[in-house]
Amino acid sequence: MNLTEVEEEFCAQSSNFSCFERRLASLTAVDVLMYSAAAAVVLLTVCGNLLVIISICHFKQLHTPTNLLLLSLAVADFLVGIAVMPFHFIMLIESHWCFGAVYCTIHIVLTFFLTCVSIYNVACIAVDRYFALCNPFLYSTKMTVSITLKLISMIWLSVFVYNLLLLYFNGRINYTTENTACAGRCGVSVSENWAVADFTIAFIVPCLTIIIMYLKVFAIAKKHAKTIRSVQEQHHSKNSEKMNSERKAAKKLGILVSMFLLCLLPYYIALIIAMYIRTPSLYLSATHVLNLLYLNSFINPIIYALFYAWFQKCFKLILTCRICNFESSLINVFLKDT
Template sequence: MEEHEDDQYCFQDKNSTCRKISISTSICITLYIFFLLISGVTVFLNLLVIISISHFKQLQTPTNLLILSLAVSDLLVGLIVIPAMTVAIMQPCWVLGRYFCVLLLYTNCLCCSSSVGNLILISVDRYVAVCDPLMYCMKITIARIKFCIFITWCCCIIYDAVLVNIFVNVQVPIRCFNECIFIEGHFWVNVIDFVITMGIPCSIIITLYLKIFVVARSQARKVFSKSISTVSGVRTVQASKPERKASKTLGIVVFNYLICWNPITFFVSMIFSSQSLTSIVLTFLPFVNSFINPIIYAFFYKWFIVTAKHILSHKLSC
């Protein structure tokens, strides 16, 4: 009986807390195939988005540049985070070394924070496009968008480097996946990080999109009667149909992000055993967001379908 219990642990010593995964081999193999398939499709679809916008000059609008930046962070998730997390969760006995733990944690944080930063920029872009269409071309230029994207990525890179430096001590041997990811202590640092990376950004995004929803609904009613309305003798121009459609599409992208990265999901996953099937699925839910985003573009953006066909058929002429 003692031998059988010892076999459940990664390391045969009295202080070991590293338990081997407790699901069947068939389910384990199925999950490996499933998550690695998601990883491959995520990389493939986001590469299509990146190549499409990068290659075709006519697609390099301010809004599409923001989509390009978001696709880069989604590509990193599919290329690095999902495969590494698959191995780490399915094999809780950590064999990848302490430095790879730092790399995995840093990349994970960077993808999360850069996605939030890009979604804030997308929300501001859509807010101006719908709520102040006359000033959109003056306020939102390609040069300004590139500068904002650059600043956003720089802030994320520096912030996450500081965060990982606080949380991770590479001098301490890491033998379990839990020891790598879930770092104890630094309560107030955790609270401040949550407010900075989730609380404030989500409040901004939700507030802007609620305003967009109210204005778009009002404009849709006016467009139904006439495209240009006159109020007290002053002509007001409304956002065009493509702008409203883009706002709807990117609103779905934002909503998808908020659902996948919902902090409630994290707390629910902690209730279950770290090696249970439910915990594994909930842990991977945030990363599925990077898989869904390009699928949303495919359904709502005709340019994505057209450029994808050109790329796949090797017709990359502008």
């Protein structure tokens, strides 16, 4: 992912940590409303993804390769909610950066890293669903929990190293204080050649993978639907139930992936345009459309709650503290009347 720091006229007036002290005396009703809305989004993002993390970690029945990939995505969304979104929203409301040079660097690294991790997690989910539908018997023997954990670890480590190298060798993090012309701003500039390369690696490749895999997934699902109807006309079998279950799982994950792409595409389109047509309006558009990318971390738990019955049941078990009971991890979360 690429955030560009453009001409000096795009910068606002400076402020540091004391900006909060100065702002307390001049808060308006609109400011309070904006901060309240931002706080609500951050709180729901953190709590929603934390519920997903606890559910998948605690209940042994949910320890499947696909759910572990969902867990990895939820961890990335949780970290976005707790370490990135609050500071981004404050910067957006205040129109300047108030947290100093050190966290400016941390903020940029986390933004690059967590966004890229999320994209590759969703790409892996798409590939996982394709192989589960394409060859379910081979998938169940080859795609084990241990292999999935190794894959997730490799994704997180390689993405972290890649983004550190990109920012260290080809990027320049720009933090400016109130004594400069471009004051109280936190951004990063990357050379155009590396920006295009990063755009390809962090966006084009995983997004093409996601789109191609899900086109194939829905083609297979359509074929399975016809097979299921023909089988059910003759006799009810376990094979048809298995195929139907996989098809429904693919559709639910397809909704998750579609929402992710809808949140991701506007930002990258605005960013690539702003990179070549450097105008204040396009730069501001890219900055504001970044909200969609962060809000996807808020939307994902809502999708789980709406479309996954197991998440609804886990939510009830966690809120009623039943997970504190002995052997609660063995509860069948797929049964409706537990």
